[in-house]
Amino acid sequence: MADEETLRVYEAQAEDYATEFTRGDDPHLERFLDMLPVGARVLDLGCGPGKAAARMQARGVQVAAWDASPEFVAWAQGTYGVAAEVAEFTALRSVAEYDGIYANFSLLHAPKADMPGHLARIAKALVTAGRFHIGMKTGIGEKRDALGRFYAYYEDAELTDLLEAAGLTVDYRKTGAEAGLDGTVAPWIILQAIKHD
Numbered sequence: 214m215a216d217e218e219t220l221r222v223y224e225a226q227a228e229d230y231a232t233e234f235t236r237g238d239d240p241h242l243e244r245f246l247d248m249l250p251v252g253a254r255v256l257d258l259g260c261g262p263g264k265a266a267a268r269m270q271a272r273g274v275q276v277a278a279w280d281a282s283p284e285f286v287a288w289a290q291g292t293y294g295v296a297a298e299v300a301e302f303t304a305l306r307s308v309a310e311y312d313g314i315y316a317n318f319s320l321l322h323a324p325k326a327d328m329p330g331h332l333a334r335i336a337k338a339l340v341t342a343g344r345f346h347i348g349m350k351t352g353i354g355e356k357r358d359a360l361g362r363f364y365a366y367y368e369d370a371e372l373t374d375l376l377e378a379a380g381l382t383v384d385y386r387k388t389g390a391e392a393g394l395d396g397t398v399a400p401w402i403i404l405q406a407i408k409h410d
Contacts (some may be wrong), residue, residue, distance in 0.1 A: 215281035216363040253312035263289025306353020307338040318348040332379035381406035
């Protein structure tokens with residue numbers, strides 16, 4: 214179940230988020246797309262306002278875009294022409310349907326206790342040698358930010374181990390830090406992985 218307080222923050226600040234955090238090109242997204250086959254099927258899991266999904270479409274990818282926030286889904290549809298739909302992480306029940314799944318700073322709103330199940334469903338939904346992208350904030354434990362959004366924090370080794378346990382081998386990692394919607398500078402990590410047998 215999506216965290217209601219987090220969804221209320223995004224409902225109230227959807228436009229601010231969409232305009233502040235959708236500028237410029239994303240080299241991590243481009244690398245993810247470069248690794249996919251021509252005409253790949255991709256799920257943007259937690260698509261936010263839809264900029265990444267629109268870029269995928271422009272690159273010839275068949276995109277399914279999901280977000281738990283109706284406001285973000287409306288933005289993705291109206292601003293970018295993305296056929297986004299309202300859906301939570303637990304709605305993923307596919308088997309070997311996607312060549313790639315892109316979860317860029319979305320699963321960080323899921324409780325840590327739920328992460329193994331989410332990753333297992335993601336791995337199951339990927340074809341063999343399918344690609345997974347995940348962006349998370351780094352740190353320890355769980356807490357709410359100054360706006361009230363729920364976050365689960367991970368260190369590199371912890372997240373890598375969870376991916377390996379789900380059958381996903383990391384072959385790309387980047388770290389950095391930047392200010393979020395609450396104005397606080399926070400460290401982050403991006404991992405990309407391939408599904409192995």
